[in-house]
Amino acid sequence: MIQHLDENGNPCTRHPPASSQGLLALALLGSRTPSFHHDVASKLQSLMMVIEEIAELADTEDVRLAAAGANVTIRDLNALLASNRALSRAPKREPVSIGELVDRAAERSGVHIEGELPARDVEIAMPSITHALAIVLDLAAGPLKLGRHVVLVATITDKLVLVARGPETAMDRLPANASDMMALASFALAREGGELRCGTDHLSISLPLATP
Secondary structure, three states: OOOEEEEEEOOOOOOOOHHHHHHHHHHHHHHHHHHHHHHHHHHHHHHHHHHHHHHOOOOOOHHHHHHHHHHHHHHHHHHHHHHHHHHHOOOOOOEEEHHHHHHHHHHHHHEEEEOOOOOOOOEEOOHHHHHHHHHHHHHHHOOOHHOOOEEEEEEEEEEEEEEEEOOOOOHHOOOHHHHHHHHHHHHHHHHHOOOOEEEEOEEEEEEEEEEO
């Protein structure tokens, strides 16, 4: 079982190992995903057709505006569904800008990012690494009452290293399933040639750079 590492590259001893029961519970949920995607896509398509028909038959401006608002919401739901579907497909590596990767992960985790990011590309499968980075940012930010901001420090050598620091007490207040979530992030990162490490006051990930 993949575990996250400490800052020296050894198995982390500050946090308990990932729970096999916790990971199996997440796998059980994930096993429902393909059929769930199909069912939701079908229902959204039907709902979109109904709303379009309502807009065509509407005889007042209020109804037309309400239908237009509903269509916007359905498009947003379709975008969310598409991103989740992409995560379930076989990973395909491609060059992605560091800024775009961080922006997408921050949006998904609801975290505000501080810090300068280099204008370079990494070679990754975008859906899975976005999810892994979102997990890292969410954990680094700590509980909601601590605020949702993370300072990112980027270092580039033969790879990209992103060090994420949240509020001072965030790493002391990780959720009960933090080890399970870090194991999942470690799996996704390792599959792409990356790594997750855990320090006393930060989390860091490394990713391969794209060839210039």
